[in-house]
Amino acid sequence: MRLLAAIATGIALLGPPPPAPTPATSASTASAPSVPPPAAATPTARPHNAIAAGTAVRALAAPTPSTTATAPGSSGSPSSALAAPPALTWGVAPSSAKGPNGRPAFTYKLDPGATLTDYVAVTNHSTRPLTLNLYASDASTTTQGGFDLLAGGQQPTDVGAWVRFTRGTLTVPSASRLDVPFTLTVPRNATPGDHAGGIVAALAATTADAQGNQVSVDHRVGARIYLRVTGELQPTLTVEDLRVRHTGSLNPLAGGTLTATFTVRNTGNVRLTGRLTLGTTGPFGLGRRSVDAAGLPEILPGAALTTTVRMTGVPPLFRLAATATVTPAAVDGLVLDPPPTADTAQAAIWAVPWPQLVLLALLALVGWALVAAQRRRARRMALAVAAAREEGRAQASQETGRTIDGQPAAVAAGIGAESRAASDGDTAANRPAPDRGRPDRGRNHRQPDIDRTGKDEE
Secondary structure (H helix, E strand, O other), X not given: OHHHHHHHHHHHHHOOOOOXXXXXXOOOOOOOOOOOOOOOOOOOEOOOOOOOOOOEEEEOOOOOOOEEEEEOOOOXXXXXXXXXXOOEEEEEEEEEOOEEOOOOOEEEEEOOOOXXXXXXXXXXXXXXXXXXXXXXXXXXXXXXXXXXXOOOOOOOOOHHHHEEEOOOEEEEOOOEEEEEEEEEEOOOOOOOEEEEEEEEEEEEEEEEOOOOOEEEEEEEEEEEEEEEEOOOOOOOEEEEEXXXXXXXXXXXXXXXXXXXXXXXEEOOXXXXXXXXXXXXXXXXXXXXXXEEOOOOOOEOOOOEEEEEEEEEEEOOOEEEEEEEEEEEEEHHHOOOOOOOOOEEEEEEEEEOOHHHHHHHHHHHHHHHHHHHHHHHHHHHHHHHHHHHHHHHHHHHHHHHHHOEOOEOHHHHHHHHHHHHHHHHHHHHHXXXXXXXOOOOOOXXXXXXXXXXXXXXXX
């Protein structure tokens, strides 16, 4: 009891414990929902004449497959991050009267003069309403191979001019979607083949550049239109403006780099991709090589794409012939019957092997130096041998002049002369004397007639 009384007295003196602090509430900006990739394509839509009576407004329950764009909020100098306006995000996707149906693009195959009605879903992922401009435009292929639409101020003349909306401006409530109908009418004189364009939802905004000037910016997002008008198809790609450059290597044992730049133009009426091949050869077919480049992106009819292909290890054979070949192929695995034929372009270029020539010159110089050194050595050796022979002869002559059989040269010469004279005397003494008693023997001499009278004839 005393313990309980002490505890009660302590509580009365200290008072009740303070309440536990509650965590402070933090503000955050909601981010735009992520957009999943488009679903697989559905079969090509068929023309029909039904026209929707109005535009449906639906609440956004979940992200839908679409192409989205994000625009910054209004410009200003917020004092903190919490004061920054939220981003504006919206998307465009093919749709039906009940909502997006998973098509990646508006794909049609129609006859000249046909009309159809379709829907486009414009989704506002932002937390405030958006007023957008809705229109269609023609497409083109950029020089880098991208898919692009005409600028907002340019008037379309192809499939973009064949699309009609009931109104060009619409306001989409926050976190909502509008399924907007449109009609596509193919002119009776439309050319057969593929016609590409897009449906665009654009938001005009004003911002300041680096110098503080007010600049009007058009934020656009759209979905592609691929229309094929029935008729004869002509799938053709051509190679134009082939330019070739050869860059040698400082290593004489390695080849150089062949760079080919050319333009691939779609001169047919079907959107195509293709495969590029670059080949090169030297004189008399020497050094033949080829390389396959990366596949081409989609090229729309009438559009052109400039590309560059490089080949390494190309030997510099003075004069090279380069061949660029493009083999067309259908987009999205479509079958073209008959298949398109390949197109080629050729160009020639000089490729002087300067490092190799320098190496050959050095080798020739070294060889000449070796041969010259060998010849000099041979001459010196021949001179040395000749000098040795002369010296041997001189020494032999000196030795012969000094002694002949151990006697001086003069004595030896006298002895030799006496020996020869004695030998000659012995030979003459032993020789038989001629027969003087018979002067006429052995001769046929005629004695002159002698006048024995002693008188001269008068």
